[in-house]
Amino acid sequence: MNVQMYIIRVRVFQRNINLKNHVQDEYSDLMEMLQDEGDGFNLNRLKQMVKNLLQGLKIAKQLLLFILQNITFQQIEWKTHFGTGEASSTGIVSGGIWMVKGTLLGALSEFSNLNCQPNIIIIPYFQQRGFQSKIDCIVTIRLGKAIHTAMYLLRKIFGNKEVYN
Numbered sequence: 001m002n003v004q005m006y007i008i009r010v011r012v013f014q015r016n017i018n019l020k021n022h023v024q025d026e027y028s029d030l031m032e033m034l035q036d037e038g039d040g041f042n043l044n045r046l047k048q049m050v051k052n053l054l055q056g057l058k059i060a061k062q063l064l065l066f067i068l069q070n071i072t073f074q075q076i077e078w079k080t081h082f083g084t085g086e087a088s089s090t091g092i093v094s095g096g097i098w099m100v101k102g103t104l105l106g107a108l109s110e111f112s113n114l115n116c117q118p119n120i121i122i123i124p125y126f127q128q129r130g131f132q133s134k135i136d137c138i139v140t141i142r143l144g145k146a147i148h149t150a151m152y153l154l155r156k157i158f159g160n161k162e163v164y165n
Contacts, residue, residue: 059156066152068112070145074138076105076118081132083125094124 005013084090
């Protein structure tokens with residue numbers, strides 16, 4: 001995956017992420033627990049991992065909603081090229097992609113300020129395999145709201161630590 005961020009047509013951020021290695025790192029603890037033959041299957045450890053994951057998702061949702069409330073979308077263009085190599089399955093996947101995009105843009109308009117008509121484009125390739133998705137958007141945020149959001153995030157992320165010992 002290639003992630004790039006431009007501000008006034010100047011690239012300020014670029015990162016290439018290898019998803020195969022990233023997914024393996026995420027599940028290495030779970031696989032290690034399941035394959036551990038010395039202790040056997042530890043149900044309590046699995047429950048604790050699921051509980052920690054759900055707690056992390058709850059905090060991430062709160063932070064994401066707070067960020068979305070403070071930004072305004074001026075322009076959104078989301079273009080996806082894909083193909084499965086077989087026409088029938090490409091048609092089915094095309095409908096699924098339309099559903100996912102519509103749901104995400106509906107949630108975006110619900111939880112943020114959307115001042116534009118989103119431009120959604122899906123281009124299926126019926127005889128080829130591949131996937132490419134590109135999102136271009138213009139986002140505005142006021143300086144005071146940006147500072148307030150940054151302070152809120154810092155307080156939520158690092159707020160559990162004591163200041164004085």
